[in-house]
Amino acid sequence: MPAQRKLGRPTDQRKAMLKSLVSALFEKGKIETTEARAKEVKNIAEKLIALAVKECDNFTSKQVKVSAPKLDSKGNKITNKVTSKNGKTYYVVEREIKTDMVRVDNPSRLSARRKAMNWLYRIKDSEGKTINLANKLFDEIAPKYKEKNGGYTRIYKLGPRKGDGAEMVILELV
Known part of the structure; x- marks a missing residue:
C-alpha cells in the first residue's frame, strides 16, 4: 500500500495540485473538492497546523535601528x-x-516556517498585494488551535458530481 494517494497524476502535477489546494484552504478557510483530494489535503494541513501550534510562541523580540525618511504634514518626503x-x-x-x-524567530520556529513554505504558494489578494500564508498560518491560524490537540479540519460530504460521479466534499478549518 502506498504512503499517499497517487490521484492519477505524475508526481510533479500531484504536488502542484496539493500545494494549490492547501494554499487555498489556508487563504479562504474552506474548499470544495473531491473526497480523495480532500483526504490528502487534510493530512498535509493537519501536519502544518500542528507544526505551527507547536512553534506558536517560540520567538524573541529585539531592538533594531531603522532609517526612515522624514515626512512633512502632507506625507511627502523632505528633501x-x-x-x-x-x-x-x-x-x-x-x-x-x-x-x-522586531520579532525574531528561534531556529526551530524558522525551520517549521520553511517546512510550511514548502507546501504553500504565494497568493495575491483582490488588490494585488501578496499574502504571506506562512505568516497567516503562524500568526492567525495556529493561536486559534493552541488549546486543541488535533482535529483542525472537517470534511462534509456533498454527494456525487454531475459529470463523472466523483464524490464531492467541503474541507474546512474547524
Whole structure:
C-alpha cells in the first residue's frame, strides 16, 4: 500500500495540485473538492497546523535601528538641495533613525516556517498585494488551535458530481 494517494497524476502535477489546494484552504478557510483530494489535503494541513501550534510562541523580540525618511504634514518626503564637489546639484532625502522592536524567530520556529513554505504558494489578494500564508498560518491560524490537540479540519460530504460521479466534499478549518 502506498504512503499517499497517487490521484492519477505524475508526481510533479500531484504536488502542484496539493500545494494549490492547501494554499487555498489556508487563504479562504474552506474548499470544495473531491473526497480523495480532500483526504490528502487534510493530512498535509493537519501536519502544518500542528507544526505551527507547536512553534506558536517560540520567538524573541529585539531592538533594531531603522532609517526612515522624514515626512512633512502632507506625507511627502523632505528633501535638501546639495551641491557635489564637481558642481552638480541634486536632492537628498532627509532621514531619521528610529528604534523598532522586531520579532525574531528561534531556529526551530524558522525551520517549521520553511517546512510550511514548502507546501504553500504565494497568493495575491483582490488588490494585488501578496499574502504571506506562512505568516497567516503562524500568526492567525495556529493561536486559534493552541488549546486543541488535533482535529483542525472537517470534511462534509456533498454527494456525487454531475459529470463523472466523483464524490464531492467541503474541507474546512474547524
